[in-house]
Amino acid sequence: MAISPVVVVDDLSVTYDDFPAVKSLSLQVERGEFYALLGTNGAGKTSTLEVMEGHRQPSSGSVRIFGESPTNRREVRPRTGIMLQESGFSPDLSVRESVGLIGSLSGRRDDVARVLDISGLAHRAATRVSQLSGGEKRRLDFATAVYGGPELVILDEPTTGLDIQSRDALWDAVDRLRDRGSTIVLTTHYLEEAQQRADRIGIMHQGTLREEGTVAELTQALPSVISFSLPPGIPEPPIDTVRVGGGFHVETFALQKDLYLLLAWAEDAGVELQDLQAAPTRLDDVFRVISHD
Numbered sequence: 001m002a003i004s005p006v007v008v009v010d011d012l013s014v015t016y017d018d019f020p021a022v023k024s025l026s027l028q029v030e031r032g033e034f035y036a037l038l039g040t041n042g043a044g045k046t047s048t049l050e051v052m053e054g055h056r057q058p059s060s061g062s063v064r065i066f067g068e069s070p071t072n073r074r075e076v077r078p079r080t081g082i083m084l085q086e087s088g089f090s091p092d093l094s095v096r097e098s099v100g101l102i103g104s105l106s107g108r109r110d111d112v113a114r115v116l117d118i119s120g121l122a123h124r125a126a127t128r129v130s131q132l133s134g135g136e137k138r139r140l141d142f143a144t145a146v147y148g149g150p151e152l153v154i155l156d157e158p159t160t161g162l163d164i165q166s167r168d169a170l171w172d173a174v175d176r177l178r179d180r181g182s183t184i185v186l187t188t189h190y191l192e193e194a195q196q197r198a199d200r201i202g203i204m205h206q207g208t209l210r211e212e213g214t215v216a217e218l219t220q221a222l223p224s225v226i227s228f229s230l231p232p233g234i235p236e237p238p239i240d241t242v243r244v245g246g247g248f249h250v251e252t253f254a255l256q257k258d259l260y261l262l263l264a265w266a267e268d269a270g271v272e273l274q275d276l277q278a279a280p281t282r283l284d285d286v287f288r289v290i291s292h293d
């Protein structure tokens with residue numbers, strides 16, 4: 001029997017007054033998959049996630065989570081952990097009490113001390129929420145989302161405002177959830193996080209999904225770049241170059257072959273290639289092309 005996708009977004013539109021924020025968006029996230037939804041500011045990512053979370057009604061189209069409407073809280077909530085961009089905690093509760101309370105409302109079970117530990121909040125367990133720093137509040141958001149190891153975890157810009165150690169700790173915790181089979185939906189403006197971790201990436205711009213695929217699929221349409229400088233008086237190498245500033249760029253779909261040609265020429269001519277760099281196409285490059293208009 002085929003396993004149905006965990007998230008199905010079908011022809012979704014979200015309109016605010018007359019403004020179309022999400023336009024006919026369709027995507028699916030399979031069980032165990034890590035899906036990153038990327039896009040420019042205002043592309044419609046949060047609006048899409050809010051419908052997935054059951055916090056917003058679609059203007060048209062539909063979203064199904066585990067085959068159910070996201071507003072069917074009894075079915076969906078115990079299986080879904082959500083880290084919003086902003087969430088409301090009672091300022092007078094301690095961190096331990098907040099995780100225990102919100103965790104138990106999810107209908108899942110867990111050991112509060114364990115959750116505090118993986119979220120980097122063990123040393124703040126007795127601190128009141130009102131006394132947490134911005135980064136510590138993000139960790140608390142994360143703690144409540146991963147409480148009980150939900151089957152689906154939705155993370156809306158989870159690492160914004162976190163220092164590098166906290167980011168590493170957060171991704172370690174997400175890796176452990178994935179090892180146990182959880183499905184992850186992420187939005188982030190840190191493209192390298194998506195490039196390193198996501199199985200598939202969707203790139204939104206102005207309300208529509210412009211591209212979708214693995215990192216390899218998304219980057220293959222754009223060339224890799226070799227860049228270098230030459231000492232004065234040296235003739236140009238026998239491959240197509242573009243002058244950029246004081247140096248040269250080679251745009252290529254055959255990185256290994258062209259790099260070899262360049263290095264062989266430099267070796268034969270006794271030329272030192274200065275500032276040599278050979279970079280495969282990055283997600284940033286794809287993102288820039290898509291979000292140009």
Ligand SMILES: Nc1ncnc2c1ncn2[C@@H]1O[C@H](COP(=O)(O)OP(=O)(O)OP(=O)(O)O)[C@@H](O)[C@H]1O
Binds near residue numbers: 019040
């Ligand atoms: N409640 C609202 N009322 C009116 N317009 C809204 C509302 N919420 C969002 N918008 C508009 O809808 C568009 C999409 O917003 P959304 O927050 O979904 O984008 P986003 O991709 O998450 O952006 P960012 O990366 O900046 O968080 C934006 O132009 C935003 O101004």
